[in-house]
Amino acid sequence: MKEVRISLPAWECHDTVELVDALTQMLQGEEAFVDARFTVASQQMGFRCEDCGWVLASETEPVGLRCPKCGSIRVGVIDDGEVDVSLIPA
8 A cells, every 4th residue: 555654844733634634635536646545744843052053853842942051042943844745655
């Protein structure tokens, strides 16, 4: 069985059931996706302290994040991920 793998940034507010339903309906008539199984995975995100360079990978959006190394509140997103849809052949 073929697999359609959907990879999403973890902290984006996605309703995975609705997303899979929408993709299934959209791809329903496409021969390549007939009888495919849909799976959803979360991507980690990357954050970096702008003062000392400390880096964190996280599966959830930090709230009120302070750098544990220097205490700075100047922590920014360095990799917010992208939505990726891949067809894995059987």
